[in-house]
Amino acid sequence: MAEDLLPLLGHNVGPAGDNNDSDSENTSSTGSSVDPEDEGLIEDEGDGEEGQRNRRKGRVNDGGDRTRTRNHNFDTTLPGTHSYLGDDLEEVRGRTVHEDNTVVTIPLLPLPGVVLVPGEVIPLHLFQQQLIAAIRRLADTDKTFGVVTYSMEPDHSPGFSEIGCTAELYSMKNEVDDQAGLSVLRALARGRQRFKVMGMHRDVVGILMAKVRILPEINVPRCLSGARPATQNKFCCSPTEQDDVVKTAVDRQGNVIKSINLVVNKQVDRFTAAHLTQWPPWVYKLYDAELLKEQVIKELHSWNDTLQAASLPTDATELSYWVAQNLPLDNTMRMHLLGVTCPIHRLRSELAIMKKCAILCCKNCMKQIARKEEVFSMSSEGPLGAYVNPGGHVHETLTLYKANNLRLVGYSSTEHSWFPGYAWTIAQCHGCASHMGWKFTAAKKKLTPQKFWGLCRSSLIPSFSKTTDKANVDTASIAGDEQEEEELILEGW
Numbered sequence: 439m440a441e442d443l444l445p446l447l448g449h450n451v452g453p454a455g456d457n458n459d460s461d462s463e464n465t466s467s468t469g470s471s472v473d474p475e476d477e478g479l480i481e482d483e484g485d486g487e488e489g490q491r492n493r494r495k496g497r498v499n500d501g502g503d504r505t506r507t508r509n510h511n512f513d514t515t516l517p518g519t520h521s522y523l524g525d526d527l528e529e530v531r532g533r534t535v536h537e538d539n540t541v542v543t544i545p546l547l548p549l550p551g552v553v554l555v556p557g558e559v560i561p562l563h564l565f566q567q568q569l570i571a572a573i574r575r576l577a578d579t580d581k582t583f584g585v586v587t588y589s590m591e592p593d594h595s596p597g598f599s600e601i602g603c604t605a606e607l608y609s610m611k612n613e614v615d616d617q618a619g620l621s622v623l624r625a626l627a628r629g630r631q632r633f634k635v636m637g638m639h640r641d642v643v644g645i646l647m648a649k650v651r652i653l654p655e656i657n658v659p660r661c662l663s664g665a666r667p668a669t670q671n672k673f674c675c676s677p678t679e680q681d682d683v684v685k686t687a688v689d690r691q692g693n694v695i696k697s698i699n700l701v702v703n704k705q706v707d708r709f710t711a712a713h714l715t716q717w718p719p720w721v722y723k724l725y726d727a728e729l730l731k732e733q734v735i736k737e738l739h740s741w742n743d744t745l746q747a748a749s750l751p752t753d754a755t756e757l758s759y760w761v762a763q764n765l766p767l768d769n770t771m772r773m774h775l776l777g778v779t780c781p782i783h784r785l786r787s788e789l790a791i792m793k794k795c796a797i798l799c800c801k802n803c804m805k806q807i808a809r810k811e812e813v814f815s816m817s818s819e820g821p822l823g824a825y826v827n828p829g830g831h832v833h834e835t836l837t838l839y840k841a842n843n844l845r846l847v848g849y850s851s852t853e854h855s856w857f858p859g860y861a862w863t864i865a866q867c868h869g870c871a872s873h874m875g876w877k878f879t880a881a882k883k884k885l886t887p888q889k890f891w892g893l894c895r896s897s898l899i900p901s902f903s904k905t906t907d908k909a910n911v912d913t914a915s916i917a918g919d920e921q922e923e924e925e926l927i928l929e930g931w
């Protein structure tokens with residue numbers, strides 16, 4: 439088994455795991471620690487005791503099976519701390535933000551299977567001495583390096599992605615093994631700015647350097663902001679949309695005598711002003727940031743009903759990146775979203791994807807692995823996060839309540855667990871034996887959820903349904919043409 443398939447390298451993942459590659463039919467020999475409940479081709483928690491309890495609950499509560507999911511007591515702030523890297527990481531102070539469209543030369547860290555997006559946290563566990571020295575130098579300068587993904591070309595050379603994202607160090611720990619005399623670096627960095635690679639070279643010590651252009655974020659003005667008569671503003675705009683909603687009277691010394699808030703409940707449809715233009719209101723609704731945000735959040739709830747709306751970014755740009763990070767998209771789709779310069783366009787693309795996607799499949803053999811409703815957030819950062827194993831391999835991992843067509847390999851272990859209190863067991867696709875992720879089971883009886891799955895984004899691919907669930911498409915009332923446009927967006931991947 440290749441090293442990068444071992445999630446959390448455990449000495450207890452031994453021959454049992456390797457034997458399994460040629461044992462696709464006989465699940466009973468996949469390792470002595472496999473729970474009998476998990477041995478079948480289909481992992482169905484609904485058949486266990488917990489499932490029976492939930493079904494009983496379902497008869498009482500309409501929420502049924504899914505009500506079990508809302509009451510887990512795991513501290514969801516723990517995964518985001520990456521405590522498996524140790525609690526001795528030191529904060530790196532200072533931030534660097536590059537101007538849009540500037541061309542800078544930065545060290546490049548190619549990571550297979552990882553497409554970093556702004557806002558995403560990336561943990562690093564580095565052993566390469568030159569790279570460690572370069573990162574240490576960065577900590578004293580602008581703290582910024584670039585992350586690009588790569589895949590192997592037919593001639594076995596790495597094919598680097600054209601679009602990448604800068605990562606900013608915010609904590610690190612460098613240690614030297616006295617016996618071997620080698621450095622090990624553990625660090626956390628956060629995605630900041632998108633860039634396009636203009637050229638690459640290796641410096642004298644072999645570090646990959648890239649000349650990159652920082653991609654701009656193009657924010658379009660609010661719909662109809664120029665067409666709407668100012669007299670309508672106080673009747674149809676939210677307070678953030680206008681500056682003069684509060685009228686204040688001051689005396690000569692500048693003291694406030696009286697302040698009146700002119701905001702009235704929306705009495706006029708804020709798209710009425712569209713009739714003063716050559717486009718009907720529905721056209722403006724397609725590109726309205728507030729409406730798009732509402733639709734995206736509603737769609738997110740159909741994926742993950744435990745999601746707290748208050749925990750989501752309120753800014754359209756940040757929300758678009760949050761969705762790009764947390765949707766289980768394959769690299770091509772993520773790269774596409776990363777290349778989009780306008781948050782409105784990005785949100786529209788994400789909305790189209792979410793409406794079309796119903797199931798997640800094995801990327802290798804297209805076997806169905808999970809339904810989208812099984813996605814949930816084990817971390818306060820969202821359902822999909824990057825974690826690093828002791829071998830230095832970064833895995834972007836999606837958490838799900840249930841998964842099908844998987845089989846467990848080897849023994850379970852709590853060593854280096856990304857989710858404190860949970861033991862992991864390697865999970866493979868039953869169809870093609872590809873590594874898919876891990877099953878996590880609670881080490882303590884009182885910890886809930888008692889079990890869940892952490893599947894690699896790089897092993898999954900969303901499957902798009904041909905028919906659209908009308909119940910989920912409330913935008914049909916906005917425009918009949920929108921559906922066609924969604925098709926075009928999807929076809930454009």
Ligand SMILES: [Zn+2]
Pocket residue numbers: 800801802803804805867868869870871872
């Ligand atoms: Zn497969």
